[in-house]
Amino acid sequence: MMKTLPLLEARQVFKGFFGNPVLKGVDIALEPGRVHALLGENGAGKSTLINLLSGALRPDSGEIRVDGVPVSRFHPAAARAAGIAVVQQELSLTAELSIAENIGLGAFPRRFGLIDYAALSARASEVCELVGLTESLCTPVGDLSLGRRQMVEIAKALFRKPRVLILDEPTSSLSAHEAGILSRLIERLRGAGIALLYISHRLNEVQALCSHVTVLKDGVVTADQPLAGIDAQGLVRLMVGRDAGDLFPAWELPRRGEELIRLRGFSSGLARDVDFSASAGEIVGIGGLVGQGQEDFLLGLYGAMGSSAREAVIAGRSGPLKSVEAANAAGLAYVPADRKREGLVLPHSIASNLLLPSLGRIAKLGLRDRGAERNLVARLVKRLRIKGETSRPVQALSGGNQQKVALAKWLPLAPSVLLLNDPTRGVDIETKREIYLMLKSFAREGTLIILLSSDTPELVHLCDRVTVFGEGRAVATLPRELISEEAIVGAAMGINPKGSAP
Amino acid sequence: MEQKAVSILKTALRNPPLLTLLLVALVWLAASLTLRGFGAYGHLRYLLELSAVIGIVAAGQTLVILMGGIDLSVGAIITVTAILLPLLSPSADPTGLSGLAIALAIATGIGFLNGAGAAYLRVPPIIMTLAMATFLQGLLVIVAGGSAVSVTNAAVLWLGQARPLGVPSGVMLWIAVSAVVLVIIHRTPLGARLLALGANPLASRLSGINVTRSMLVLYAMSGFFAGLAGILILGMNRQGYVGIGEPYLLTSIAAVVLGGTSILGGRGTYAGTIPGAILLVTTTALITVVNASPGWRSIMFGSLILALLLISGREGRR
Amino acid sequence: MNIAFLSRQNLFFSVQRRRNRGLNGLYIVVGLFLLAYAMLFPGLLGISGFSKFTQNWFPLALVTMAQALLMLNGGISLAIGPLVSLGAVIAATTMGGPLGPIGGLLAVAASGLLVGALIGVIVAQLRLPAIIVTLAGSFIIGGIALIILPRPGGFIPDWLSNLLAGNGPVAFGLLVLLLVCWKLFLATPLGLGIYAVGDNPVGAFRSGVPVDRVRVTAFALSGLLTALVGLFVAAQTGSGDPVIGTPFTLNSIAGAVLGGVGFLGGKGTMRGAICGSLLLSVMINVMFFLGFSPVTQYVAQGLIILAAVAIPELTSQWSRKP
Known part of the structure; x- marks a missing residue:
């Protein structure tokens, strides 16, 4: 069998933030016609790796190769030019603009300096058909449900005719029906020779769609192998580093x-x-x-x-x-789904977030009781095993720990x-x-x-x-x-x- | 030794209130050494008296901005109190305290209406308070008809003129206001709630914070402090006229921002606004000393605010 | 008609039609006000009455456009008024000089672009909030206007005053021209970028929209429009006045808000903003001619602005309830 040349590749990349190493010599190679799964717990370095592959960040050392050629100054525009498209968890859509305008944003077909709406219409309806968007192209994106917006986001990535498509948790807000369309679409794209990188926490999806897996743990690759022959238990063991139970x-x-x-x-x-x-x-x-x-x-x-x-x-x-x-x-207490927008006050400290619902209860004579507050925070942090200094902003925590804070803050109210x-x-x-x-x-x-x-x-x-x-x-x-x-x-x-x- | 100085400077750069305070000290020192009469006790006391007015208006403004709002009606509220107080003070009360109470009640009521509009009608605060300012402007034309009214109220004059123990009573009032506001922000549940509201209103509401009540209370407080400042200005000027409060709108916002409080809410403290107010008054005084034309004075003032912002008011990308 | 026929198949026109969504109420209100105005003053329907009316509206329409452009982009300007004044004094001091009227026009346009771009660079590159930068900027710009022309005066050629503020509908023609230009601008990638950057700057950046360039462009164009209003106002009054622009700051915000432009960026339409400015202009005219005292004018204006913001909010709240 001839070895296929990877379209996009990271070799021995290191990346750290504020002296804190996140990626420690990671290799990954995306080959055409293959759905590649990237697994790892939150904080393992997945998002950082995606950002390196899409040019949003530059590695401290190591290299990114496109078509086997190292690129020295990789940036988002260069990545786009090389045919790399990313569908992130956070949507990049504009509510007031139509589906078609959103899909074309940043890559509009032009005529005489103006947007060529006829060409846009033709090409946008093509990709909309691929992802099963039946709404009229002129519908403002703000009118769509979250799941439909996610599909617009995917259509937007396809509009650029990518050779490499990176999907970060694409199904998190999709219905079963939409997820079905997406998996058929992924099959089709793979058949068309596109290199896909698929990130998901849902192992059954990964097993159904992907043929190769790279597992990250604490910034190091712990597995890079074909998916055939590994069951869900095995995947979890690779991610957690021990038997998952x-x-x-x-x-x-x-x-x-x-x-x-x-x-x-x-x-x-x-x-x-x-x-x-x-x-x-x-x-x-x-x-x-x-x-x-x-x-x-x-x-x-x-x-x-x-x-x-x-x-x-x-x-x-x-x-x-x-x-x-x-x-x-x-x-009654409520823990919202969108913890960043609805659950937490991100720029404020872990402690103030934990105290927010119970401020009034532990005040004495209308003034806050610092001692009691400290005790309460210490108790909650210990009970839920929240990692991190409590005076640090909660946005510095990983997703899992943030969710623990969003839950823990209600406990004092019993x-x-x-x-x-x-x-x-x-x-x-x-x-x-x-x-x-x-x-x-x-x-x-x-x-x-x-x-x-x-x-x-x-x-x-x-x-x-x-x-x-x-x-x-x-x-x-x-x-x-x-x-x-x-x-x-x-x-x-x-x-x-x-x-x-x- | 040098390292220590560097580390102090670094801490200051990360702590906007301290940075602003350092700037004030630096400007005062430099001006006292170079300008005759600047460093005299009488002059510095005068600067503090002027700062007290801005500081008191900015107290309410700080609370409202921390919550993610803004109050563009403080200038109009100052004018309203300064004009209505002489007219409403009952002559039967020789102390003048009842007139004071009436004027403050009106100012607080106006602020409360601002809060009600923002909370119940969901009008953005910038529009609500702007519309309120427009209303009040109309109202004042009926009441005062454009002429100045002189004040004879004893309490007001004492507040504006007296210097018990050599300290102007206005400055004392400011110290009291500062203590109250600092306690509110840092030592009460309300303070923690308003900071949370400013940073993420949705999450705060879902965490059980009563947004409506917070808005009513804080805008009422902003009205109250603006009214208090209006009384102080009236006492210092001895008369009130239409437009007397106008200059204090922009300066109150500028003092808040110079103190390192985010204009978008959720981050900051009144401890920064205090030196911010002094810095503003000092720079204005220096610009006056330079004896430039009104145009140049305005340019210098604007550039100074911009320059100070570059040091202290950087925001993350919106 | 032709357009209605095309809209069934053409994406551009159906997108345009969609943008009218939610504006029908505003159109009706504006229409009713215009109707009432025409009944009160039948002169409106004549050429000269129409010209005068549109001349009153023109500056308000332009500053509202300038403000809406920034608000759509997630910014705001508190320096609109001083910049109008600056435009007026530059026009009044250059047109009589060696530059001549054409040179004066270019000087006004260049200064507006420059000041706007400068504010844009400060906001975009130095990451300072627009509201504060323009607040400080308003002092600087106002100061410059005062230095150029300390008291009202200067020179505007009579023919220019007659052309812009005479008995012909030139102002209206210019407004139509400007709207066509805006439509063309919005059909460029940069123009749509204004919306994208206002609504979702991070997403726009990731999609390849040059975010900083869009921001600076928005501020520069807004500055250009504002300074040109200064020229027009100077032509109207026949001289330059260093504080003539002051009321425009608040009125520009009021017009944009009346027209449904949101404060947080990306929400609203330019056509709505224009209607908002027309509504404001008609209201001011009607109240003036009906002999409302200034007091009632103030109160009514405040009430109308409040209602314009509160009513859509409240109705959407009610309709959401089961």
């Missing part, structure tokens, strides 16, 4: 306490006419395709969004909660109902497991946990019941014995499983 804790029978939530005909935002009830000590899952009103349901429960109900009893109070303050007072919105999105495996164990122990202590997740295995392994949403309504509630990935996806697609009571 089971990701999910064993399910145990919940000790159901008093009923904490009873809703009849509850509506809030996209969520309409939902009947729902849950008791202390339960873990209740909320599933379904992305954007079917699940998030609005949680926000409505939490009083952060206007809501109405025929009948509502929430933590002993009748009627929907009117404000977040009232919800906190009733013992919430009786914990609302979690995708708590493990973009979180590394080790932290995922810690979070799962924590949720289990909260439930054991009698907390009601309502877990909204886009990661179906999570719902399957953790929850005592799963309520599936479709078009804003609770279309099915699966009891423990009926929960399976097939049943959840099926219910979301409108296939009524046997024996389920909607």
